[in-house]
Amino acid sequence: VQLQAFGGGLVQPGGSLTLSCAACGFTFDDYAIGWFRQAPGKEREGVSCIGKTRSSIYYEDSVEGRFTNSRDKDNNLLYLQMIDLKVEDPAVYYCATAPLRDIDSGSYFCYYGMDFYGKGTLVTVSS
Numbered sequence: 165v166q167l168q169a170f171g172g173g174l175v176q177p178g179g180s181l182t183l184s185c186a187a188c189g190f191t192f193d194d195y196a197i198g199w200f201r202q203a204p205g206k207e208r209e210g211v212s213c214i215g216k217t218r219s220s221i222y223y224e225d226s227v228e229g230r231f232t233n234s235r236d237k238d239n240n241l242l243y244l245q246m247i248d249l250k251v252e253d254p255a256v257y258y259c260a261t262a263p264l265r266d267i268d269s270g271s272y273f274c275y276y277g278m279d280f281y282g283k284g285t286l287v288t289v290s291s
Contacts, residue, residue: 165189167282169259174288179249183285185242185259192235192242196262198273199233199244200281201255210274211257212244215267222270226252249289256284 166188175181183199198213212223212233221233232245242259260278267273 165261165263165280167259167261167280169257169282169285172257172285172287174290175249176291177249177251177289179289180245180247181249181287182246183244183257183259183287185244185282187240187242187261190261190263191240192261193237194263196265196267196270196273196278197235197242198260198262198270198278199231199242200258200260200274200277201253201287202258202284203255206255208258208277210277213270213272213274213278215269215273216262217268220268220270222274224274246287249287251289254287254289256286258282258284 171183196216199211202208260281262278264279
């Protein structure tokens with residue numbers, strides 16, 4: 165299982181950015197998937213997670229309404245669309261998956277974490 169997030173960069177407060185995640189060795193439809201972030205000096209936190217059967221999509225409170233977690237089945241890509249970026253959003257963002265657990269709860273995975281994390285991409289918000 166390999167994952168790679170990309171698309172990070174520098175944006176101004178209020179700006180938008182879309183992160184992408186490519187997978188190798190599996191398809192995103194097979195397992196629970198999610199986005200996490202880690203800011204300097206802080207623990208990694210779950211941003212948005214989707215359970216295995218896709219019936220449960222969880223968003224962390226601070227990003228609810230601003231971030232959208234979606235996937236492109238044809239190209240096996242995962243996206244995190246981010247709008248109205250705030251000064252508290254900068255971090256290294258990671259995509260992740262959980263092939264070892266058969267759980268259909270997005271909040272569970274965002275709270276407890278997933279099994280595999282890809283290489284992250286840095287998002288900076290500054291004027």
